[in-house]
Amino acid sequence: MRLVIANCSVAYEGRLDASLPAATRLIMVKADGCVAIHSDGGAYKPLNWMNSPNTIVEQADRWIITNPRGEILTIHLHELFSDSSHELGQDPGLVKDGVEAHLQALLADLPESIEPGLTLIRREYPTAVGPVDLLCRDEQGKTVAIEIKRRGEIDGIEQLTRYIECLRADSSLGPIRGILVAQQIKPQARVLAESRGIGWREIDYDELRGSRIDELRLF
Amino acid sequence: MRLVIANCSVAYEGRLDASLPAATRLIMVKADGCVAIHSDGGAYKPLNWMNSPNTIVEQADRWIITNPRGEILTIHLHELFSDSSHELGQDPGLVKDGVEAHLQALLADLPESIEPGLTLIRREYPTAVGPVDLLCRDEQGKTVAIEIKRRGEIDGIEQLTRYIECLRADSSLGPIRGILVAQQIKPQARVLAESRGIGWREIDYDELRGSRIDELRLF
DNA sequence: GACTCTATCTCGGTA
DNA sequence: TACCGAGGTAGAGTC
Numbered sequence: 001m002r003l004v005i006a007n008c009s010v011a012y013e014g015r016l017d018a019s020l021p022a023a024t025r026l027i028m029v030k031a032d033g034c035v036a037i038h039s040d041g042g043a044y045k046p047l048n049w050m051n052s053p054n055t056i057v058e059q060a061d062r063w064i065i066t067n068p069r070g071e072i073l074t075i076h077l078h079e080l081f082s083d084s085s086h087e088l089g090q091d092p093g094l095v096k097d098g099v100e101a102h103l104q105a106l107l108a109d110l111p112e113s114i115e116p117g118l119t120l121i122r123r124e125y126p127t128a129v130g131p132v133d134l135l136c137r138d139e140q141g142k143t144v145a146i147e148i149k150r151r152g153e154i155d156g157i158e159q160l161t162r163y164i165e166c167l168r169a170d171s172s173l174g175p176i177r178g179i180l181v182a183q184q185i186k187p188q189a190r191v192l193a194e195s196r197g198i199g200w201r202e203i204d205y206d207e208l209r210g211s212r213i214d215e216l217r218l219f
Numbered sequence: 220m221r222l223v224i225a226n227c228s229v230a231y232e233g234r235l236d237a238s239l240p241a242a243t244r245l246i247m248v249k250a251d252g253c254v255a256i257h258s259d260g261g262a263y264k265p266l267n268w269m270n271s272p273n274t275i276v277e278q279a280d281r282w283i284i285t286n287p288r289g290e291i292l293t294i295h296l297h298e299l300f301s302d303s304s305h306e307l308g309q310d311p312g313l314v315k316d317g318v319e320a321h322l323q324a325l326l327a328d329l330p331e332s333i334e335p336g337l338t339l340i341r342r343e344y345p346t347a348v349g350p351v352d353l354l355c356r357d358e359q360g361k362t363v364a365i366e367i368k369r370r371g372e373i374d375g376i377e378q379l380t381r382y383i384e385c386l387r388a389d390s391s392l393g394p395i396r397g398i399l400v401a402q403q404i405k406p407q408a409r410v411l412a413e414s415r416g417i418g419w420r421e422i423d424y425d426e427l428r429g430s431r432i433d434e435l436r437l438f
Numbered sequence: 439g440a441c442t443c444t445a446t447c448t449c450g451g452t453a
Numbered sequence: 454t455a456c457c458g459a460g461g462t463a464g465a466g467t468c
Binding site: 012014015016018045048049050051071186188 | 441445446447448
């Protein structure tokens with residue numbers, strides 16, 4: 001990784017046009033060639049950047065970075081304060097827990113925690129408008145489409161509505177209802193759900209993980 | 220801005236749990252206190268981060284960074300290779316051209332470029348579910364709701380559908396139809412638009428800007 | 439503060 | 454490769 005501190009001005013032409021007047025900034029060049037220009041604030045997002053793959057042409061007073069999509073980043077260097085390189089090596093990468101996929105796995109194991117008597121038909125049930133997270137059957141034998149989100153918002157209801165519409169076109173499944181399951185469901189999403197006859201259920205990820213561990217202990 | 224190169228392992232507990240095994244990385248601390256941990260690849264996004272406002276407690280072998288929302292980032296430092304600080308000063312900020320707002324301004328000036336005979340009623344026409352980008356009238360005097368996107372995807376159609384539903388409740392506007400306008404419209408969005416009787420139109424930003432300049436030249 | 443929508447979104451999965 | 458959906462989305466603007 002190369003770190004350059006310099007007074008520079010920058011121009012980007014690509015998906016839009018953007019320019020930066022002269023100021024002192026950090027220019028970060030990673031081993032894969034991607035370039036990011038950071039100011040001393042404003043969270044982690046750089047002011048300008050160019051992802052790999054790209055081509056960097058280094059001239060005396062400017063760097064010209066181009067990529068195969070025809071985007072161009074030009075960095076004019078006015079004054080150089082620091083220029084250092086560091087060998088970092090390969091990164092083993094980030095391990096995550098608690099994303100939607102984990103929630104889906106836990107709920108597929110414990111559909112009862114959504115509603116008593118619910119049993120799983122299958123995960124990622126395919127439809128023409130995308131896969132339904134969980135397709136289940138309720139106590140009365142009715143088919144239930146489940147959409148899982150970490151945070152339940154309006155677009156989750158829209159998504160579930162599209163699935164239900166599509167599933168109803170397949171008469172072999174019989175009558176269909178839907179439930180949005182999330183760790184937290186926004187008031188607007190609840191209102192929209194109710195207005196469309198869609199159910200909703202808030203669940204607690206840690207509690208759910210706990211239940212599963214308890215269940216495993218029984219064996 | 221402080222730049223630390225160190226072998227470190229990292230844990231984040233907050234909206235999810237995430238952890239990084241030991242490796243050599245860049246730790247960037249900006250003037251506003253935000254912290255970002257970068258590996259030597261993978262675009263501009265850091266592996267882990269903590270935005271300001273936050274509190275950094277620096278111990279001999281670890282940094283503990285907390286924020287008011289109860290999120291915790293812990294950086295264990297195993298070996299320090301470099302630690303430097305640089306005064307960058309205030310940044311004058313980025314100037315952009317070609318974002319959705321510009322597209323909207325151009326189309327408000329030239330509604331004819333969406334469809335012959337179209338005239339503007341108003342921009343950002345307010346409804347209970349958010350503002351409609353452009354409200355227009357067509358050659359037949361029918362009201363047309365226009366949603367503008369740089370890239371037309373399914374959520375653009377959903378948004379426009381909500382607006383139209385809301386506008387139809389206001390009988391003073393008469394019958395309503397909708398058009399999604401974007402520089403590029405994805406196949407799924409086209410299909411959904413057509414299934415809902417919504418029109419779509421791809422437009423070219425540069426061409427549009429050109430037309431407007433030509434129009435100005437006439438005066 | 440809550441809600442809304444944009445983004446050079448980024449990133450990962452999949453057909 | 455393009456498309457599609459999730460994200461610790463972030464960030465800006467509005468109410």
